[in-house]
Amino acid sequence: MPGKTAEEMALDQKEISVAEFFEKNRHLLGFDNPAKALITVVKEGVDNALDACEEAGKLPHLKINIDDLGENKYEITLKDNGPGIVKEQMPSIFGKLLYGSKFHSRRQSRGQQGIGISASVLYAQLTTGRPAIITSRTDENSITKRFKLKIDTINNEPEILHEEELDDGFEPGTEIKIVVEGKYLQRYHSVDEYLKQTAIANPYAHIEYSNPEGENFDFRRAIHELPPEPQEIKPHPYGVELGVLSRMLKGTESNKVLSFLQNEFTRIGRTSGEEICRLAEVDPDKKPKNLKHNEQERLLNAMQKVKIQRPPTNCLSPISEELIKNGLAKEIDAEFITATSRDPEVYRGNPFQVSCGIAYGGELEERETEKVTIMRYANKVPLLYQSSSCAITKALEKTDWKRYGLNQPGSNGIPKGPAVIFVHLCSTWVPFTSESKESIARYPKIVKEVKLALQESARDLRRHLSRKRKGKKEKRRKKIFSNYMPLVLENAVELAGDGQELTIEPIMKRVIDEKLVEEVEEGDEDE
Ligand SMILES: Nc1ncnc2c1ncn2[C@@H]1O[C@H](COP(=O)(O)OP(=O)(O)OP(=O)(O)O)[C@@H](O)[C@H]1O
Numbered sequence: 117m118p119g120k121t122a123e124e125m126a127l128d129q130k131e132i133s134v135a136e137f138f139e140k141n142r143h144l145l146g147f148d149n150p151a152k153a154l155i156t157v158v159k160e161g162v163d164n165a166l167d168a169c170e171e172a173g174k175l176p177h178l179k180i181n182i183d184d185l186g187e188n189k190y191e192i193t194l195k196d197n198g199p200g201i202v203k204e205q206m207p208s209i210f211g212k213l214l215y216g217s218k219f220h221s222r223r224q225s226r227g228q229q230g231i232g233i234s235a236s237v238l239y240a241q242l243t244t245g246r247p248a249i250i251t252s253r254t255d256e257n258s259i260t261k262r263f264k265l266k267i268d269t270i271n272n273e274p275e276i277l278h279e280e281e282l283d284d285g286f287e288p289g290t291e292i293k294i295v296v297e298g299k300y301l302q303r304y305h306s307v308d309e310y311l312k313q314t315a316i317a318n319p320y321a322h323i324e325y326s327n328p329e330g331e332n333f334d335f336r337r338a339i340h341e342l343p344p345e346p347q348e349i350k351p352h353p354y355g356v357e358l359g360v361l362s363r364m365l366k367g368t369e370s371n372k373v374l375s376f377l378q379n380e381f382t383r384i385g386r387t388s389g390e391e392i393c394r395l396a397e398v399d400p401d402k403k404p405k406n407l408k409h410n411e412q413e414r415l416l417n418a419m420q421k422v423k424i425q426r427p428p429t430n431c432l433s434p435i436s437e438e439l440i441k442n443g444l445a446k447e448i449d450a451e452f453i454t455a456t457s458r459d460p461e462v463y464r465g466n467p468f469q470v471s472c473g474i475a476y477g478g479e480l481e482e483r484e485t486e487k488v489t490i491m492r493y494a495n496k497v498p499l500l501y502q503s504s505s506c507a508i509t510k511a512l513e514k515t516d517w518k519r520y521g522l523n524q525p526g527s528n529g530i531p532k533g534p535a536v537i538f539v540h541l542c543s544t545w546v547p548f549t550s551e552s553k554e555s556i557a558r559y560p561k562i563v564k565e566v567k568l569a570l571q572e573s574a575r576d577l578r579r580h581l582s583r584k585r586k587g588k589k590e591k592r593r594k595k596i597f598s599n600y601m602p603l604v605l606e607n608a609v610e611l612a613g614d615g616q617e618l619t620i621e622p623i624m625k626r627v628i629d630e631k632l633v634e635e636v637e638e639g640d641e642d643e
């Protein structure tokens with residue numbers, strides 16, 4: 117049988133709608149099993165709500181409710197006190213994939229792709245056929261608007277089923293209601309755990325949550341002030357790629373290469389700009405659009421060689437050492453808590469910063485023989501899945517924990533001990549390994565920074581453990597001596613005998629020889 121001709125094959129070629137693509141590949145968005153799907157829907161809603169509140173300068177107050185409707189169906193309701201959404205934008209935000217305000221901005225936020233919440237709407241209609249119900253009000257003086265909508269997947273456009281205006285005192289903010297097929301679990305990978313970890317990393321948020329079993333959680337604020345708003349930033353020259361530089365050179369409004377460098381990158385001033393041009397042997401007055409391919413390559417190489425300051429810190433919103441300690445102490449009753457924050461670094465032109473914390477002992481003591489609990493975060497969002505492919509896990513496994521007092525079977529791997537290890541990476545663009553944003557790509561720069569942060573906190577832990585050990589020994593010694601005091605006195609009386617002189621040396625010798633050595637040795641073995 118003759119094969120197809122190019123002309124026949126050409127008839128089969130079609131553009132693919134992004135909504136149809138993700139309908140087929142919902143696992144790429146975090147909807148690969150029912151338990152994970154339930155968490156993903158809550159996570160996308162919570163991320164957006166926290167982003168919106170912070171951008172509007174409001175202390176977040178979230179109310180989340182999950183109702184078990186039976187037959188593996190759950191209704192999720194999420195209300196925020198954010199700025200609300202204007203009615204013209206509501207259908208596209210919830211009914212169109214790859215639509216959002218954050219993809220093109222170089223500012224740190226939880227959302228970045230413009231896909232999160234519409235993907236949840238898509239998953240709901242795929243599994244239960246139910247539309248999403250979105251209600252929003254921008255302030256006390258505006259009208260509350262409600263939409264019932266689905267996604268027309270062929271065209272990737274919202275399909276509005278019903279819209280109305282409400283007059284019932286709806287508190288300003290946004291509420292989403294979605295019914296999905298899911299599974300509610302109460303283990304490590306659960307909505308309960310996800311929200312607890314969110315509360316730890318966002319201690320300025322008040323989160324009320326009612327789970328499908330009717331249990332109510334009230335994660336209150338530990339801090340009543342929002343962190344400073346991260347500023348938008350231009351790319352840093354270190355690590356920028358040729359394709360990106362080429363696009364920037366084409367699109368720039370600057371007339372000369374020198375002004376292009378100064379205007380389009382952070383931390384390039386006149387002197388460093390001139391030095392880059394000199395090193396690249398590129399005329400600083402040349403029009404950027406006219407640079408030939410090899411000139412672009414030379415410019416890129418020179419940009420990596422010239423010494424340029426680190427990116428400014430105000431483009432990032434790290435979790436400070438104090439916030440980490442507060443957050444951990446709020447949810448974990450540990451005997452020791454420490455935290456570290458590193459200076460910002462750059463990968464592929466994107467600034468990033470790592471901070472970490474360790475909570476040890478106390479209520480965790482019962483987990484002595486288990487692997488430590490790792491809390492991974494990217495831009496203040498807990499990462500619960502795909503731990504093994506994450507840069508954070510890799511750095512943790514490569515750290516020599518035995519040196520710091522934790523048990524680590526084999527030469528590397530996850531350590532064991534009564535500890536929670538918290539690691540946060542923030543960036544203007546987090547390099548996730550997939551659209552579901554579950555793990556951070558293992559760029560060597562990132563792995564190295566995480567490792568350095570972990571080592572700093574681990575040194576604090578080692579100091580604590582050694583103080584604790586010393587204290588314990590001291591206490592045991594005192595206890596033993598006081599236990600033997602009556603014996604010492606008894607011996608003293610016996611040895612002194614009638615009219616004999618009382619000296620302490622033979623008495624102590626007898627007590628030590630007979631009893632004390634034996635007991636201390638036993639104690640040492642126990643340790
Ligand atoms: N609760 C909300 N209040 C105000 N604006 C919102 C809210 N939820 C979403 N938005 C707006 O809708 C946009 C799209 O949200 P969506 O979750 O789909 O994408 P994203 O948050 O930009 O990126 P990601 O796909 O990484 O989540 C956001 O960029 C934001 O501007």
Ligand SMILES: [Mg+2]
Nearest residue numbers: 164227232233
């Ligand atoms: Mg989002």
